[in-house]
Amino acid sequence: MTELNWPPGTRPQRPAKVPLSRPEIVRTALTIVRAEGIDAVSMRRVAAEFDTGPSSLYAHVRNKDELLALMFDEVCGEVEVPELDASRWKEQVKDLARAGHAAMLRYNDLARAALATIPTGPNALRISNAMFGMMLAGGIPPRISAWAMDRIFLYLTADAYEYSIWGPNSRPQSIEALGANVLAYFKQLPADVYPHVVKHADALVGGSNDERFNLGLELLVDGLDKYATPPP
Amino acid sequence: MTELNWPPGTRPQRPAKVPLSRPEIVRTALTIVRAEGIDAVSMRRVAAEFDTGPSSLYAHVRNKDELLALMFDEVCGEVEVPELDASRWKEQVKDLARAGHAAMLRYNDLARAALATIPTGPNALRISNAMFGMMLAGGIPPRISAWAMDRIFLYLTADAYEYSIWGPNSRPQSIEALGANVLAYFKQLPADVYPHVVKHADALVGGSNDERFNLGLELLVDGLDKYATPPP
DNA sequence: GGCGAATGACGAACACTGTTCGCTGAACGA
């Protein structure tokens, strides 16, 4: 069904459209990354969602890097920050890290973009500030707290990225198939060259992503105890 | 000075060249990544180093991903693996991780490619097998050893990648300038919203990459103690 | 020794990418 162009001569050269705006662009890009992954987020693809060309976006967004940074901070906004309970500070740090991890995973492989960004957006800062406060409340010196936080976020992002590669994008069965392939590959290796890899091949490929993530998180957080100064 | 084309009629249609080979291609790609970074490693760029077009490479390398994987494993070959000394297993694990970290950093931002790869090459396996052995010698159960190793390599690669972004590619002064910018940005934030970030801004941006890397590494490795079974 | 098959090299092309340059048309202030 084509439009009538009536009355004659009044057809606007440009049909009326929802005007572009930064939040709309970010929102749209997030739906794309959720459905098709970060590689599908191109300026053309986002613009096409508004029935226009890529150059139209540059009035609202400096470049693609800025768009990715905006997307990342938007997702950070979905992470809920609890009220501080100093007696449970380690649990709170872990929970906050898990919440951030989950938020990343919710948006496919967006974590890849986060790895390249230094998180200075308002929502990211809100999370940082909260975790910082938890560690300080636990008696960890500021310097160690700052670095440990940095390490935890690096670990969190890297894990989310790695997971997204073998994650739910490929069909679940294909993950298992891939795992089975790697397992078979490990078992077939020369046992005299790689004895431990061959012997414990199943331990190497076994375990869910959550189990692995939690092990690293636990090591990173629990190890902070030794830096804690006696509570005042 | 142009060639003479003598005797007449014998000019070959294609001038004699060094024939391409997989190792040569990988070596060349590594010199490029070292000098210009991973983004400069395109099939065209590598091929140009051999005075040919990109399609010539596909006889030796399945695709770019395979090339990147080959490059990564080649770099893993530069890491020296020590003889096992069970009494120093934790130190050995840390030293091996530091050696891998250093090897990554030597090749600019190659770590980015490593993040996307599951390390199954011979040289990577050599390192994995060695670290596995160290942990087992320390009395860590196979399952925990395998996961911890995975976590350490993930951490190592992610840190090398992050460092390469702000690293020696940009001029050293510009790193400091960037740090100073971030510091100024943090200090100017509203102190009622982000109190800890503002108060300890210098702790957040302070510290060398090595100090930060070592803190994370120490937490990950030392925390394994609690899983150690009493030595036989 | 000579011939057919296999293989490496490679130019051209395809479908993409991020970004820039001007042009158009509408809205707003003087």
Add this chain to the structure above:
DNA sequence: TCGTTCAGCGAACAGTGTTCGTCATTCGCC
């Protein structure tokens, strides 16, 4: 009412990974 400003946008540029078809060379075999 006129100018100015600016978002929207088509076209183009210089890249990207990869594929196809063709060419020349070389190797194995009779």
